[in-house]
Amino acid sequence: MLRPGCTRNLRLRRSQLTALRCRKFSSLSDTESVNEEPTIASYNAQEEDRYNMEQVDFMRRRRQTDAKRRQGGETFMDQRIVHVRGGAGGDGCASFHREKWVPKGPPSGGDGGEGSYIYLLPTQHLTTLSSVPRIIKGASGGPGGGTWRNGKDAPPTIVRVPLGTVVKQLSHDDPRRAKDAFERFQESLEGLDEEERVDRIRKRRWVHYPGFEDDNLQREAFQEADKMLKMEERALANRRQRRGLIHLDLDRAVDTPETEKDPDAPLGRPRAKTWGYLIAEGGAGGMGNPHFLSKTNRSPKIATRGQDGEWISLELELKILADVAMVGMPNAGKSTLVRALTGGRVKSEIAGFAFTTLNPIMGVVRVGPDGWISGEEGAIYDETALEGNRLRDGMGVHGYVDGEEADDEAVAARDDSSGEENTQSRLPHDSTIGESFRFTITDNPGLIEHAAENKGLGHMFLRSIERSHALVYVVDLASPDPCEELRILREELDKYREGMSGKARMVIANKADLLGQGGEQEAEEAKRKFVRLEEYAKTEMGTDARGRTLDVVPVSAKYSMNMRKVVGLMVGYVEEARRQVALQEGEENTSTLNDYSY
Ligand SMILES: Nc1nc2c(ncn2[C@@H]2O[C@H](COP(=O)(O)OP(=O)(O)OP(=O)(O)O)[C@@H](O)[C@H]2O)c(=O)[nH]1
Ligand SMILES: [Mg+2]
Numbered sequence: 001m002l003r004p005g006c007t008r009n010l011r012l013r014r015s016q017l018t019a020l021r022c023r024k025f026s027s028l029s030d031t032e033s034v035n036e037e038p039t040i041a042s043y044n045a046q047e048e049d050r051y052n053m054e055q056v057d058f059m060r061r062r063r064q065t066d067a068k069r070r071q072g073g074e075t076f077m078d079q080r081i082v083h084v085r086g087g088a089g090g091d092g093c094a095s096f097h098r099e100k101w102v103p104k105g106p107p108s109g110g111d112g113g114e115g116s117y118i119y120l121l122p123t124q125h126l127t128t129l130s131s132v133p134r135i136i137k138g139a140s141g142g143p144g145g146g147t148w149r150n151g152k153d154a155p156p157t158i159v160r161v162p163l164g165t166v167v168k169q170l171s172h173d174d175p176r177r178a179k180d181a182f183e184r185f186q187e188s189l190e191g192l193d194e195e196e197r198v199d200r201i202r203k204r205r206w207v208h209y210p211g212f213e214d215d216n217l218q219r220e221a222f223q224e225a226d227k228m229l230k231m232e233e234r235a236l237a238n239r240r241q242r243r244g245l246i247h248l249d250l251d252r253a254v255d256t257p258e259t260e261k262d263p264d265a266p267l268g269r270p271r272a273k274t275w276g277y278l279i280a281e282g283g284a285g286g287m288g289n290p291h292f293l294s295k296t297n298r299s300p301k302i303a304t305r306g307q308d309g310e311w312i313s314l315e316l317e318l319k320i321l322a323d324v325a326m327v328g329m330p331n332a333g334k335s336t337l338v339r340a341l342t343g344g345r346v347k348s349e350i351a352g353f354a355f356t357t358l359n360p361i362m363g364v365v366r367v368g369p370d371g372w373i374s375g376e377e378g379a380i381y382d383e384t385a386l387e388g389n390r391l392r393d394g395m396g397v398h399g400y401v402d403g404e405e406a407d408d409e410a411v412a413a414r415d416d417s418s419g420e421e422n423t424q425s426r427l428p429h430d431s432t433i434g435e436s437f438r439f440t441i442t443d444n445p446g447l448i449e450h451a452a453e454n455k456g457l458g459h460m461f462l463r464s465i466e467r468s469h470a471l472v473y474v475v476d477l478a479s480p481d482p483c484e485e486l487r488i489l490r491e492e493l494d495k496y497r498e499g500m501s502g503k504a505r506m507v508i509a510n511k512a513d514l515l516g517q518g519g520e521q522e523a524e525e526a527k528r529k530f531v532r533l534e535e536y537a538k539t540e541m542g543t544d545a546r547g548r549t550l551d552v553v554p555v556s557a558k559y560s561m562n563m564r565k566v567v568g569l570m571v572g573y574v575e576e577a578r579r580q581v582a583l584q585e586g587e588e589n590t591s592t593l594n595d596y597s598y
Contacts, residue, residue, distance in 0.1 A: 057385060058353075065355045065457075078318035078464060080129045081170070083178040084280045086309025087115025087138030090151035092286030094209040094303040097147060107293055112285030112306040113141030113151035119158045121276030122250035126162035129318050133159075138280070138309055144288045151285055156275055161250060162318055164467075167279070169246040170313040180311035182237065205229050207286065209301030216302050225292065229304065240281070240310055248277055279314065283307035318464065322362050323439040323574045325465035327493065328474030329485050330354035330446025330456070333510040336381050337474060337557035338443040341365050341567065343375035348443045349384045355457055357445045360464050365567060367437040372567035379560045439574040442468065449488045452495040462496045469577035470570070471504040477529065477554060478514040483536040490541060502544055505573045506551040507537050508566060513556035530554055 090112030097105025116138030136159055142151030161167075170177040179187070185204065189197050205226065208216050216222050254274050284307045292300035326334040335348035335357050346363035349356050366374035382390075442465055451459040465471070473489050475482040486507060493501040515526035530552075537550045551569055555562040 054385065061351070061353075061356070064358060078129050080132060080134065080316045081176050082132060082134055082136060082314045082316055083311070084118050084136045084314060085138060085181075085311045086118055086280040087154045087157070087282040088140045088308050089113070089115045089283035089285040089306025090141035090143040091207050091305045092288040092291075092303035093144035093146060093149075094207055094289040094301055095146040096299065104299075107289040107300055108146055108148050109288030109290060109303050110144030110146070110148050110150040111288045111291075112144050114153040114285050115139070115141045115282030115306065115309045116154035116157045117278060117282045118280040118309075119156055119276040120165075120167060120248070120250065120279055121158050121160050121274065122163045122165060122253060123160045124163045124253060126160055128162065129165065129316055132161055132316060138282055141282070141285045141306055143306075144286065144303070148288075148290070150288075153285075154282060158275055161316060163251060163253060164319050165250045166317045166319060167246060167248040167250065167277075168315045168317075170315055171245060174313070176315070177313040178311070181308035202226065205305055207303040207305055209289070212301040219297075221292075221294065221297055222302060225302070233307075236307065246279055246312070246314065250277070280310040280312055283309040319467050322442040322465065323469045323577070324570050325360075325442045325468035325471050326444055326474050327447060327465075327471050327489055327504070328444075329448060329476070329489065330356075332446070332474045332476045332485070333557045334446075334474045335361075335443050337508065337510060337555070338363050338441055339381045340375055340379065340557045340560045340563055341372075341441060344379070344381065345374070346443065350381065351383050351385060354448075355446055357443055358457070359445070360461055361443045363441050363443070364438055365441055365570070366435045367439075367567060367571055368434045369436050372564050373434060375560060375563060377560055377563055381558055381560065437571060437575075439570065441570075447489060447492050449492070451492050459492055459496050462493070462500070466497065466500070468503070470506075470573040471501075472570070473504055473507045473550070474510055475507060475533070476511050477509040477526075477533070478511040482509060482529070482533050483540075486533075486536060486541060501542065504541070504550060505544065506553065506566075506569055507533070507541075509533055509552060509554045510557050512554040513559055513561065 092112050093109035095107070095109045097108040099105060118136055118138050136157065138157045139154040141154050144151045189200060192200065202217070206216075254276050286304040286306045289300045289303045292302055294300075326338060328334045331352065331354055335346075335350045338346050338348055338361070339350065342363035342365055346361055348361050348363075364374070365372070444465060445457045445461050447459060447462075448456040451457070471493070473486060475485045475489075479485060490501045490504070493504070509530060512526075512530075515529065516523035534552045537552045541550050543549055553562060553565055553569065555566060
C-alpha cells in the first residue's frame with residue numbers, strides 16, 4: 001500500500017518533471033521546425049514551465065533538508081560503529097600416510113592456515129566513511145589436508161578509511177559493542193547440563209580421526225592435551241585483553257617503510273605493500289595430528305580446530321583536516337565564497353534559501369608566488385539553478401547569448417581591465433604550474449541561534465571542523481544587523497566546545513555589492529555599517545591565543561571582489577598554524593629521544 005503523501009507524491013512529481021521536460025523539448029523542436037519567431041504565448045508557456053520546475057526543485061530540497069533534520073545531526077559527523085572479526089584459523093587435519101606397501105604410514109595431517117588479519121589503511125582518496133562496511137569479516141584460513149599439506153593462510157583484509165579518521169575501540173561495558181566469539185559460545189551453552197557442555201566445548205576444540213572419537217576421549221593423553229589447550233585459550237584471551245583499547249588518530253598517510261622501497265627492483269617483482277594499522281588479529285590455524293606424536297602414542301588420531309580471530313567493535317569518526325573552515329548563518333554566502341576562492345571547482349550548491357548546504361564540503365585554494373591563482377577576481381558565481389538555466393538557454397552571465405562575438409567582447413573587456421589576471425585565468429584547469437602554496441577550505445551548513453538545542457540542522461557538523469587550523473566567520477553585510485550574527489555565531493561555537501571561538505581569525509563581511517548602490521547617502525550609511533561591524537569585532541569578539549583581534553574584510557563572493565585580500569590573510573593563518581604544528585611535533589620527537597638517553 002502506498003503511504004499517503006510519500007511515494008505517490010514522488011511519482012507525481014517525477015511524471016510532472018518528465019512531462020515538463022517533454023513539453024519543453026517538443027516546444028523547442030516545434031519552433032525550430034517551422035522556424036517561427038517566438039510568440040508572447042510561447043514565451044509565457046516557457047516561463048510557466050520554468051516556474052513549475054523551480055517549484056519541483058524547491059520541494060525536492062525541502063524534502064532533503066527535512067530528512068537531514070530528522071537524522072538529528074547523526075550523519076554530520078560522519079561517524080560509524082564498525083564490528084570487526086578477524087578471520088578464524090583453519091582446522092588441523094588428522095590423517096595417516098598411505099602408500100603402496102606402506103599400510104600403516106605415519107601421521108600426516110597438515111596444519112590449518114592462519115585467519116585473515118584486519119588492517120585500517122588511511123587514504124586521501126576517500127572523503128567519507130560511507131564505503132566502510134559496518135561488519136568487517138576476515139576470511140578464514142584454509143583447513144589442513146592429508147600428506148602434510150598445510151592450509152593456506154588467508155590474505156590480510158585491508159579496509160581503506162579517509163585521512164582524518166579517529167578510531168576508538170568500544171570498551172567491554174559499552175552497549176554499542178557486539179559480543180565476541182567467546183561470549184557468543186558461552187551463550188549457546190546456557191541451559192545445557194554439564195555433560196553436554198563439556199561435549200560441546202571439546203567439539204569446538206578437537207578434530208577426531210573418523211570413528212575414533214570415543215576412543216580418544218578415554219585416553220589420558222587426550223585429557224592432558226585438552227587441559228593444555230584450555231590454558232592456551234585463556235592465555236590468548238588475556239594477552240588480547242592486556243593489549244588495551246585501540247585509539248588511533250589516522251591523520252597521516254602510511255608510508256611504505258624505507259627499507260622496503262627498492263628503486264632497482266626487477267620488473268615483475270611484487271611491490272612492497274603498505275597494509276596500514278593492525279586492528280584485529282586472525283586466529284591461529286589448528287594443529288595437524290603429527291603434533292601429537294609421542295613415545296607412548298605412535299598413531300595420534302586427534303587434531304585441533306583453528307582459533308577464533310579477534311572480534312572487536314570500533315567507533316570511527318571522521319574529522320576533516322581542513323586548514324580553514326567557514327562558519328556562518330544560512331544564506332550568508334559561504335558556498336558562494338568557497339566556490340569563488342576555489343575558482344568554481346567546489347560544486348557546492350548555491351541557492352537563496354536557508355540550509356542549502358547539508359554536509360561539510362572541502363575544496364583546495366591554490367596560491368602562486370604572486371598570490372591567489374585558483375580563481376579569477378571579478379568572476380561571477382550565481383545561484384546554481386540560475387547558472388543551470390542560463391546554460392540551458394545558452395546565455396552568458398551578462399544575459400547575452402554566448403557566441404564567438406560575445407566571447408570576443410568579454411575577453412577584450414577583461415584584457416582592458418587587467419592583463420595580469422587574465423594570464424592567470426588562462427591557466428589550465430588542473431595545472432599546478434606556478435603554484436607555490438595550497439591550503440584546504442571547508443564549506444559548512446548554516447549555524448543558527450539555539451543550534452545547540454538542535455534547532456535548524458543542529459551543530460553536530462562542527463565536530464568535523466574541530467581540528468581546522470583557523471575558523472572564518474562569514475556574515476551578510478546587507479542584513480539588518482551583522483553584529484548580531486557575529487554574536488550568535490560565537491555563542492554557538494562556544495556552546496559546542498568551550499573556547500572553540502578562539503580559533504576564529506577573520507570576519508568576512510559578504511554581499512558588500514548590495515550596499516551603497518542608491519547614491520552618496522547610502523554609500524555613507526554602508527561605510528558606517530562596516531565600521532560598526534569592525535568595532536564590534538574588535539571590542540566584543542575577544543582575541544585569539546596570542547591576543548590578536550579578528551581581521552574584518554568586506555567582500556562580494558558573488559562577484560569575486562576582494563578575494564586576493566582574503567586569500568592573503570588566510571595564507572598567513574595557515575602558515576602560522578603549520579609552523580606551530582611542526583614545532584610541536586619537533587618537541588614531541590625530542591622528548592621521546594630524551595626518554596631513551598642515559
Ligand atoms: N548580491 C550578492 N549575493 C550573494 C553574495 N554571496 C552570496 N549571495 C547570494 O546569497 C544567497 C545564498 O548564498 P549561498 O552561498 O547558498 O549561502 P550559504 O551561506 O552557503 O547558505 P546555506 O548553505 O543555506 O547555509 C544566494 O542567493 C547567493 O546568490 C554576494 O556577494 N552578493
Ligand atoms: Mg551553502
